[in-house]
Amino acid sequence: MYCVGIDIGGMSIKAGVVDKRGNIVKKNTVTTDVAAGPKKIIDDIGKLILSIVDMNDRDFVGIGIGCPGAVNSAAGTVDCAYNLNWRNVALAEELSRIVNRPIKVGNDANVAALGESMYGAGRMYTDTVVLTLGTGVGGGVVLGGKLYDGNEGKGGELGHMVIQVDGEQCTCGRRGCLEAYCSATALMRDTRKAMTANPDSAMWKYSPTLEEVSGLTAFECCKQGDAAAKSVVDRYIKYLGEGMLNFANIFRPQAIILGGGVCGQGDYLIDKLKDYCIKREYGFAGMPRFDILIAQLGNDAGVVGAAGLIYELI
């Protein structure tokens, strides 16, 4: 038995034949022809699938798709995806005219979270929260081994939980979202602020100009003992820790899994977060603790998680 997982991105569409243990046994990619519109892209997805599977093979049981934007996972439609320039696209229905298999669609961040939970760092757990710390903060929630994505599949917007009313401006329009403090973008903003305020900081050696600042600057200089860098890292840990504690109180997951570039810090990041959270966790001593883990699947999480949309039903 196997499924096809599709990861639709603004630049390329990735497809993989995924076995039930989450291994990608065959894959192919096509450029996302955004300008040509949804019909052409759906045709391309159909061809991509046919390039890696035999439609006569009864072991091929279904197709899962991760798509950016507001996806109605119950209906299999994409209501709005800005970076594809899609509005009200009946993705599952249109694709089913090309490939005759069950098709499930989910939001790309939620689907990647499902992949990481089912087959990556979360595979030993049934209840996980995944946070991806990148340009923004994405994420997803898996409960009882199944993706939880809210009414019409439009929940699970974990990055847009306000943790500081009237705080930093977020891209979503509100102020003080987790994303506005814990994305790599926010980390770099805070690093630049600290460098500007501290002309003697060692961060100026690591990143000689503000343009050269990366998500590494503050963390690497903190390890060397630079005080300004430490204040940036401490603030980052504090906001991320508070966000994670919020999710612990709401979902009480067995594990919170962190992905994205910032997680290149590995145990250095995890140890600081554990230290922060363990002192502040809600409830009595017997309350179930959550583990904190680094994601393992990288860019494959999308394809594998898309297949997981089918496997979680079986």
Place this chain on the structure above:
Amino acid sequence: MYCVGIDIGGMSIKAGVVDKRGNIVKKNTVTTDVAAGPKKIIDDIGKLILSIVDMNDRDFVGIGIGCPGAVNSAAGTVDCAYNLNWRNVALAEELSRIVNRPIKVGNDANVAALGESMYGAGRMYTDTVVLTLGTGVGGGVVLGGKLYDGNEGKGGELGHMVIQVDGEQCTCGRRGCLEAYCSATALMRDTRKAMTANPDSAMWKYSPTLEEVSGLTAFECCKQGDAAAKSVVDRYIKYLGEGMLNFANIFRPQAIILGGGVCGQGDYLIDKLKDYCIKREYGFAGMPRFDILIAQLGNDAGVVGAAGLIYELI
């Protein structure tokens, strides 16, 4: 077919025979004998049940119980309930020795939320978030018509979501929780602060001393145009609105239901919250909106919701 719902409180234990439409057709109450310990209380619950049902009646299909504290709803145990002085009580197992029926146990706030969702203001919806604005902020989440209470039933602690890092001290030990801004306790604290800072405020006429301040003081004086009272109400609405928007992004419920004393303000409160939220909701125009409603069941929500723990399984 009927169930028995039990609502265990620190002062009294309420029991009701609840039909499948959520009507309490018979009820009884017993004082909570905290000093006598769990065995005596469980015996009392057994007697309470036998006083309102006939164990030979096959229409009597199960018993649901709402209990304060850290309840393991999967195991039917109460791990820790401070105001009952209980630790590791096998409630369902012990009670099943007295009454031979399926028994489900849940946290009291979550169970009351289930009752309000299944049979009260939320009965037309399948996905709801309930917030009770009282001494603290309690709540619960119902998804697909079923109570969602997290791993081991210890999630759904909606009042302990930090919305202001380093903000007001919360009873849970963290700072800046929703409860620390939106409980009646917090409203009264902020009212007293505003009165102290504004000796000419009309609030001094409504509540001549700080001891006389209630959850009504700021709201009633705001309606009369008092500026200091308006600033208290505006702040209250802002924090509650931000909290509700957070839950909308996480759960994308069809409705958020508000209960507790503050909701005596009715449409005055709801209209202000709608106005706040509609301007700030995340996502494009086609995103599903949430309705904002006032709870309808009052103190019966606990008993009815406890029965709902059985009915949601049928």
